[in-house]
Amino acid sequence: MSTPAVTLEPVDLDRDIGLLHRWVTHPRSAFWLMQGASVQDVAAEYAAIAEDPHHHAWLGRVDGEPAFLAETYDPARSAHSPIRDLPDLRPGDLGMHVLVAPPAGDPVPGFTRRVFGAVLDHCFADPGVRRVVVEPDARNDAIRAMNTAFGFRELRTVSLTTPVAKEAVLSVLDRPTPSASGQPTDLPAELAAAHLTAAHLTPEHLARAQRHLVTKALSELSHERLLAPTAVGDPAEGGFELTSPDGRARYTFRAQLLALEHWAVEPASIERTLDGVPAPLDVQDLVVELAPLLGIPDGLLPTYLEELAATLASAAWKLEHSTRSVEELLDLEGTEGYQAVEAAMTEGHPGFLANNGRIGFGVDDHAAYSPEAGAPVRLVWVAARREHTRLSLSADLTEEALWEAELDEATRVGFEKRLRDLGLDPDDYLYLPLHPWQWRAKVAVTFAPDVARRDLVPLGEGPDTYRAQQSIRTFFNTSRPERHYVKTALAVQNMGFLRGLSPAYMGPTPAINDWVAGLVDGDEELRACGFSVLRERAAIGYTGDAYHRLADRAGVRSPYQKMIAALWRESPLPRLREGERLATMAALLHRDGDGRAFVSALVERSGLPAREWVRRWLDAYVRPVAHCLVAHELAFMPHGENLVLVLRDHAVDRVLMKDVGEEVAVMDDQPLPPEVERVRADVPPDVRALALHTDVFDGVLRHVAAILHLDGVLDETVFWAEVRGCLERHRADHPELAERHAAYDLLRAEFRHSCLNRLQLRNTLQMVDLTDQSESLMYAGTLANPAADPAARPAVDPGVVDSGA
Structure with a gap:
């Protein structure tokens, strides 16, 4: 029996208010403190939460059926936080509330524990979260026992007055820390099992992913005339066969040949034999078997096989986490609908086989940063010494206006204080956003001397949450959708490139965008078509490292010169009209x-x-x-x-x-x-x-x-x-x-x-x-x-x- 799929999605009041009202007013939910509340009362409460950028309500599903309610919030910033004034709070804390729906029939053993573990996974999917904080009612023995089972530490009893007076037990769960082997050592058993077993990698998921990718390989490699399938049998049935150069492997399938030599291969029809014996479909084996026809250098073949393995892993992850149906996607509107479509894509590129390589990401990184995960991400900011950093701006943008538009005043004040506390002058620095993985895996190590001499100063995470887009290194601001996309350097190998950003190459980017946008806006035909450009309005890149000095002195170019850079692109949201x-x-x-x-x-x-x-x-x-x-x-x-x-x-x-x-x-x-x-x-x-x-x-x-x-x-x-x-x-x-x-x-x-x-x-x-x-x-x-x-x-x-x- 397969493990039930547990998913979380933002609460939609128009859709969910009936459920929420039944759940929070049920006698089992007495500690939720909404007994006797009307539908209007509950709607008002969650409408206010929806308006709070630091507080989020989530509807949880198990195998697609609504099953629980969760809330996550910044305990120091949310207007609804009952603990925002407590001195115990630290940067990186995330508050959490969980309400499991009353069972429709007999309770399912272990159901609540599975839900609780899924919500904690959701919380820690944000790499900026260092601790999860809860404040259960001191009388709620059941939830306190659950918290303890999952590793929460009870700090102290506190008297709270929001929303009503209660005695609560302030409790925290620290982010798991990896051991020398790279695996978490202090995860509760429920979470450790999920982390270590890679639950998405199952024979069933692999078989589906392999059949899809083998289908694509036969189609696209035949389209590019690297392969030449031979027609067999009755032409009306569209049968084809393909034999490896050594004669050992044979593929048979049915296909329609459409315009532009598009091979529409029927996935279910594909069969493979090896030495005459039926064999499972395996895209890595296909590439090895047909390598003499594909022209891939022997020295690069293992790298390509690794990218194919990563693409299969990504496909299995998507199958495990059941992407939304197209009907559900079309029902969603606004920012959530736009980003739900972005996360739902099951195909990284329609032509490339190895299209989700992301070599460098681990299992946790995939869950935290891949577009299909749709997890909230906070960018890491560093201060880069101005004399070693180039900031390029559109003609209609100033440096001050950029920071004011992208960072709220409290954040800017905090950044300046961090620099002054180190004895540094904020005027000597520019602010540069980094992908969290890039900071952890590259900048803090590969550029350690730059950090140590304070040419790069870590400032911490910004307050806004983002979602990774299909291009993986570009982020959409979900806290403030009108703010710019942020495109970051990301030193993972994906689809034939290390996904860096060159400071030198990006320097003229805003000017180029201004020129193209001016040409487009000034063309009557393009205006009539409604065609327009989302400008990249600012670009920044740091060049004070040894890798740039090597290039300057000896002309040695390398990917290390493309690891600390970012740009800002206009959001499309402000351009939308009614409907x-x-x-x-x-x-x-x-x-x-x-x-x-x-x-x-x-x-x-x-x-x-x-x-x-x-x-x-x-x-x-x-x-x-x-x-x-x-x-x-x-x-x-x-x-x-x-x-x-x-x-x-x-x-x-x-x-x-x-x-x-x-x-x-x-x-x-x-x-x-x-x-x-x-x-x-x-x-x-x-x-x-x-x-x-x-x-x-x-x-x-x-x-x-x-x-x-x-x-x-x-x-x-x-x-x-x-x-x-x-x-x-x-x-x-x-x-x-x-x-x-x-x-x-x-x-x-x-x-x-x-x-x-x-x-x-x-x-x-x-x-x-x-x-x-x-x-x-x-x-x-x-x-x-x-x-x-x-x-x-x-x-x-x-x-x-x-x-x-």
């Missing part, structure tokens, strides 16, 4: 645990004909991207995670572009401000259109078209006819760009087949040179353009394997 909601465009490629597609559900909920829904999306997405290319020679990297959809009535109204500083290019000789010159790229004419053909057609539209086709929502030929219509309408609306349209020839019969997995397989440590990305590309012949006139498309032989270039 609008947000979702990452990556969500259009998402299927939930039951296989239900987010995009298909959106079309259904919108009430629009599928063709009309797609047309609106293309006009908001493809048309402005194409216009930027044709009218301005300006290329973005417009894949799913780099765009935010603004939805109205479940249809796309407009899109917001982000991640501009690192992934934008000007491909002609137009005049540029000196600080923007970095984005000029010398791109061959025949490659320029790939900014649409590869990044949009192959990277996004291919996958969405396949989902809609396979779900029976919209035939793929109709989908691609809409793509063609979108580009034809733009061409007709802009006769002044006729010459540019002819040069780009976006509706040409075929285009070069630029491949992603080939890049990662060639070099798992650095797929491309960011300073010259076009020269790093690898090709596998050409692809027939499904948006071209059908009569002009070339015939395609899916059995051809191209070794690329």
Whole structure:
């Protein structure tokens, strides 16, 4: 029997008030002090908690069913904290209340202990929490015994008057400390078992994750023509087989071959034999068996296998923690809905196999910092000596305004006091946010001399809570959603890169964003499309370390120069109008645990004909991207995670572009401000259109078209006819760009087949040179353009394997 899944989600008063009222007024809940309260009384209490940025109410579910109520709060700051004036409190304390729902039938042995342990796991998932603090009524022997069983220490009895007078026992549970082996030594038994057993790594979860990733491997590696499956049996049944070069491994499966050579492989149909004997699916074995066809260097193969293992572990974690259904996601609104969609993504990237590597993260780090965990994160702040640090700002932003917007006055005063207490002048420093893992695993060790000589001064955690986004090192502010995203350096290996941030490379980022935003805002066509840019308004990087000095003296470049930096990007929330909601465009490629597609559900909920829904999306997405290319020679990297959809009535109204500083290019000789010159790229004419053909057609539209086709929502030929219509309408609306349209020839019969997995397989440590990305590309012949006139498309032989270039 599988272990029941315990999850927590923010209380939704409109949905949950009936439950809450029944629970808190039940005779078993006498110590909750709400006996006799009306529904209105309970609603008012939890509405006030919802307004308090330092207090949070959580609905707990067990196997999807509502089962308990939890509250977490900053005991020194929450307006509802009954202990905020006690001298016993310390920085890093988190208050906790738990109420288990009255049982509907016979009590389940161990149920309350499992719930209690899950809530403690939730509390300690925030790395900033050093202790959990509780204050049970002194007469509540049952909860005091539970606290003691989980390792709480009873400090003393205190007289409290909020919300009513009571004698309480102030008790604390310290964060578990690791032993020399790295494992916690003082966890209570209930928590230690969960920590040490990695409960998500089960044969059942692994089998599902392996089948999914093997399916993707067969599909995407065949799409890139690294593999050439052979058709077998009745052609109407779509049977294929693939044999390893040594003849030992054989794969058979069914698939449909869709536009752009998209292999829609049926997961349930895949079978593997090894030496003629049925064998389980294993994506690592698949890569080893087919390595001679994949072109991966022997010395890098183990690293790639590690990234695949980490991707499997991430998939198993998601299966264990049961992501929300697409229907639930569409029911959520506002900030919570936006972030729930971000956390629900089950696929890190639609094309890459090893897309959740995160080499460097441990099991606890995954639970604390991965986007799918959705755990609250507080950033670690350091003061960086000004003479060794560059802060770049947008033209409309000052240093003072940045700190005032991102750090409340009490925090700024605290930072200054910390510096003065050390005998340092606050004017000599700039504030720099760090990923908590980066501080613990890298900065405090790899840059120990800088910390010791006070060039870097740890200031502690900021008060705001954030959530990691799909890009893993970018954080959304959940305490103050109108505040900026924060993008941090993170020295984990993920999807072909160490995820650092270069201070030198980021220096001109705000100026580049200002220039791009000005161009976009000043273009009548782009304004009509509703297309706009989320600017990266500030960037900061520290360069006072030995690694930068080595580069200055000997020209030695290394990842160590990309470990202490951050930038701030505009939040999309202030741009929303009444009736609008947000979702990452990556969500259009998402299927939930039951296989239900987010995009298909959106079309259904919108009430629009599928063709009309797609047309609106293309006009908001493809048309402005194409216009930027044709009218301005300006290329973005417009894949799913780099765009935010603004939805109205479940249809796309407009899109917001982000991640501009690192992934934008000007491909002609137009005049540029000196600080923007970095984005000029010398791109061959025949490659320029790939900014649409590869990044949009192959990277996004291919996958969405396949989902809609396979779900029976919209035939793929109709989908691609809409793509063609979108580009034809733009061409007709802009006769002044006729010459540019002819040069780009976006509706040409075929285009070069630029491949992603080939890049990662060639070099798992650095797929491309960011300073010259076009020269790093690898090709596998050409692809027939499904948006071209059908009569002009070339015939395609899916059995051809191209070794690329």
